[in-house]
Amino acid sequence: MNIKEEILKYLRTSNQVRSFLNIAKGLGIKPNKNKDLTKALQESQKEFLIFKNEKDEYFAPIFKEEIEGKLSLSNNGRFAFVDYNIDELANTKDSVFIIKNNFNGAIHNDLVKVKIFIDKTKEKEQMLFGVVSQVVQRATNTLIGFVKKNGLFVDFEPIDKKYKFNKYKIIALQEKASLNDLVTVKIEEIKNNLILVSIQKVITNQADTKLFIKAYLEGVDVPKVFGSELNEEIAKIPEDIFNENISNRTDFTDELIVTIDGDDTKDFDDAVNVIKKENGNFVLSVHIADVSYYVTEGTKINDEALKRGTSIYLADQVIPMLPEALSNGICSLNPNQKRFVLSAIMEIDQNGNTLKTEIKQGIIDSKYRLTYKQVNNFFENNLLDPTWFRNNENLKIEKFNLDKLAKMLNDAKELSLILHKFKIKQGYIDFEINEPKILFNEDGSVKDITFYPRGFSEVLIEDFMVRANEEVAKFLNKNNFPAMYRVHEKPDEDRLLSFKNVLNTLGIKANIPTGNITPLLYSNVIETIKEQRNDEFIKLLFLRTMQKAVYSGDNIGHFGLASDCYCHFTSPIRRYPDLVIHRILRELVLNKELNKKEDLTNLVYSVSKANSASEQGAVEVERKVNDLLFSEYYKNKIGTKLTGQIVSVVKFGFFVEFENKTNALVHKSVLMDSDLEPNDAMTQLKGAKSTYTIGQNIDVIVAAVDLADGKVDCVPEVFYQDFLKQKINRRAVNDSHLRKN
Template identity: 35%
Template sequence: MNIEKKLLEIIKEEELIQKEIIKRFGKITNEEKKEVRKTLKDLYKKDVVYKDQKNRYHIKTEHKVVGTIEFTRRGTMAFVTGKSGEEVAITIENAGNAMHGDRVLIEKIGKWRDLDSGKVVKILKRGTKTLVGQVQKKKSTCFVIPIESKINSDFYIPKKYEKNVKNGQIVKIEVIKYKTKVKNPEAKVIEILGNENEPKIDLPIVLAKHDLPEPKKFKENVMNEARSIPNKIIKKDLKGRKDFRNDLIFTIDGDTAKDFDDAVGIKKLDNGNYELGVHIADVSNYVKENKPLDLEAYRRGTSVYLIDTVIPMLPHELSDWICSLVENEERLTMSLIMEINKNGDIVSSNIYNGVIKSKKRLTYKKVNLILNNEADEKLEKEIGWLRPQFELMKELMEILRENRKKRGSILDIESGEIYFEFDEKGFVKDIIPVERGISEVIIEEFMIKANEVIASYFFDKELPFIYRVHANPDPQLLIQLKNYLDIIGVKVDLPNKITSNVLQEILNNTKNHPLSKSIQKLLVRTMKRAIYSDENIGHFGLGSSAYTHFTSPIRRYPDLIVHRMLKKYIKNNYKLTKEDIEKYRKILPEIAEQSSKNERNANEAEWDLYDMKKAEYMQSHLSEEFEVFITGITKFGFFVEIPEKMINGLVHVSELKDDYYNYREKDNMLIGEKTKRILKVGDKLKVKAVKVNKLKAEIDFIPILEKKLNKPKKNRKNKKSKKRR
């Protein structure tokens, strides 16, 4: 019996739930029922069929796309990306009653710019169940206006669900009725978070907005399992492990770090090569598959770092202690030992179940002071004895970095990391950019190399695996980058096939340009997000043919999966069994998708909190003059950035009082009708902040335009060509 063919015939004939579909097969064995469920699941994953809100199955036709609808920041446009990666644009009038985050079925109806356009024909699953907003009371009526601007509906709160809220308060609500063509959605207040201008409210807002758990809060069954784990290594754990306890191994992390999941050791061999050991905490020894700890780690996907608050993936009993490579404590590891030659190539490598005893907990700051010869007497006494190790590490780092540069890896992109300084009341006092030192680069290079080596074990043998992949840049955004570089006088030839070498060359050629930071930011925007995938397409940014995440299993779920696979790989003589191959081919796509989704949510939560704190800083700096660069042009104005504070905001076109400005989309410019003044990406000007909405993290500036005009250059070539015509 061809189960797939029969399934599609049944679904085509009638829309049914899984149980009803199985009944249509008549009398079949339990094994056959199991096969039907598996085939149905596979068809769903392949996007051949989809489910509606009542879990009934439908066949997807060629002109229909199923995906999550994502509205733009202003809620005026939406996009849906199907499983195949195709993107469809949805104008607001074609979005129907769909809300940001809903899973929808759309039908293609035409074109919008270079994309297909579509309309929502069915909402398959609601994505928003709870959200955060501000109370707005008018007489006896209560509404909540969402803080998330991507949700463009206000929520009516029936009297019995108001919970004695006051006008202006920030609350968390639960949707009880979704919007219709004629009615606003309805919700009930489930938590009063506080008042708008209190600094302490920002974190609860972000947690609620992104549906993140409370810091240090885990379910009881998860905590019970965590507490049952011994806080010392037990004898049976040492069986079959390679002993590195007498080797000179240490950790290097930030000043405030508590979870140390990577340690390193280095030697210079007699043949002139380097032996680099990268020892990673063996979390998989404690977090067992499908147990409460594992299921919770999968659900969270990653630790989330919200300024001075951490929402850990694992309870602190593991993350801060038994899985953390604490100084002078014996710890279980997955240990990768690599021999690297003077060109930065791997001569040989071995992966072991290991055990170490870290000799020192070091910080980036302290190691940088030693390497820069800026250490005081106290620091020299504390860690000066490790100077030869640091010098050797620096030597190898430079070799590895040069190796990456030659193969086309993109280097020297600034991290954009900042540090917030708070006053005694908890308000932001200052924002300070954080610069990376030598030791940060050393550890980054070592971890990149380790991740590549581990990925190569599985890729070379064509085994199932979870990769960290990075697709090629968006061609349209590359054209915008080229146009911008042309405008500022930087000539670049973009070949048909873009490699990371091309972008690295742009960075090299513009590093001394006065607009180098703007160029760098625009270049970063051309690149897509790195994600997890069971299919290896390489990592564009690193110029790597195979890459994974192996080095942080305390805080990232994919790394934990990689460790589990490595254990099976080692145990089975550097192969996987047929059963394991079948198992991982089945489960890895879902793990990759879930992990990518969780990572994106964590990133957006971090960015949201940062943006709120930046807006808070600007509230106390209204009407002050700032020098900014234009970072984006639209028909309604332009976006600017205060570079030393990394603060972004908008100058609305209505604030350009000196002229009426037209938007030239092709060249991405605003041009004054009378003055012919040009405003383009990369221009430097002065502005004042006049309005700040901290809840939405929106900052409005007004320009201080100088009298000197920036006129467009005459195109002589065009003049000549006209004469010839």
């Protein structure tokens, strides 16, 4: 028996991981023969007989089979799956898990052969894992991406995120390229995880933000258009309701119903009406586009909506969840057009208690398309300007004069104040975060960045929608119907303790309770903090203590909204969870088809996690595109002095926020202090020469902008001249290295 066979037998017999020393001792190999053992171990690994884990321990799994399929990388690039035994008719398949170290030169979407092994060293259960044994066919020989700076060197960064986890080296240039050029490269060779590429073509050397946004959206697989397979269903979408059955719907068309949205909104999925009764109670009617009537299970449109999960609202465009014929057409509650709705009709007393809730399917005819600005103007000046409505095509303002509209808006304001006070008493955390607003020139370039503080009309609509969402969730919960709840866990104790330590270092006094914390207790703490400091960085610190709200079939309440029971009902045009809630209401409440309860319950549990992920993905996309547009704005500000506030400290520097609510990085490398390190509370960057603390105002110069990555770097004004000297030296090194490549 040779040494490789002895190693294999030893590891198989033990069924445990063994270190080099364990193996040497177990086989009785003397130290002077360690080189022979090392060689045998390496050869055994190459032959896929044994493997080594992240702790440099060896194990010998049992070979099961070899399969063939496409390598599909995870979003973080650390592992992949290969599907096999695929039965499309039965909708079944097997998958094998492969860690990055076992890709063996394969990249995303390559057709590969995979050896599947059984690892018996796991204590709880035997685990299958795969190892790429051969690349049968490359998925692509060319990639598109950017020429990027990596320290002192220049390399390639593909736009497709699934290819970003490899290391690239530019070994040849068929066409001269510069930093941030968008280029096509040819894969010349792959050595383990290093991909050698040659630049074939420069697609553009212009600093074009639109192109960078397009490349980013393509790289993260954001579907901008609907596939042709939906065309047949889209063609059947009606433009009006005149040929539909309306016998089972409540007619709300004679009521003064309005929409209140942003200036540039095109899809109107909610409309409201408020009536104050003689006894002082209010009737709040929240009418929501009846999307579930048009988008049913089993259709291609529904499948695509589920896949997208949500509309993505970018600063200059909307990537809708539903085709335009639905989102801007028959489902949009446009003024003076009859539309189908699902409505929550709530009677609310003067203390904010809901006395009665009815769920109805109905027909509305929105009388006014109001904007937040218009309604805010009315609340401030108590005057409705008739010219607002004369330019609104097809509006019949003679049916409802402006005096009636003014009264309805004033009643709505009174009710909103009551509802808001009610929520505050419950512990609703009223912490407004101001978001930057990007303004564009006619050619689509960024003109300016500002921010609009929320006016009362925005708060009013939020109050009404929150109450409707709560009442629908309570209704479903009370009747033991399934629901896709919007849940938000309370802050965990570790985060609360960290928050307390941060506040202490800043000299902010607050008695933060731990243990069984309630929304009311926490909101009282926040109010105490706001009385001492109400800066933006305080809001960021507060947000770090909170968990993310997600969707779930199990109700645990919504901590941030101080709600025992909450769901999303009010935006089915742009959120799939709302569409699920509508579907449940339609089938179980309105149609009373209780035999569908189990299927709807399964639907809720099967899509909740995916919809939470879709939402988070959309948020990431919206933020990234904003960053790209912010960088376009600041490219014209290079060399400009700005005053910012330090809002967060990181290991490599700190971020400053400007008056327009955008931020930039100040890297510690430009601070002329080699000993700078953050404190434990991450509130200060401290060095031998200086200390930088969150909340501190600082004058900075816009120093560099990365248009391709959406990053803005600043330098403190006092160090700017030193930075310029360093920049000149680095540029010379980079240009020299690119010429050598």
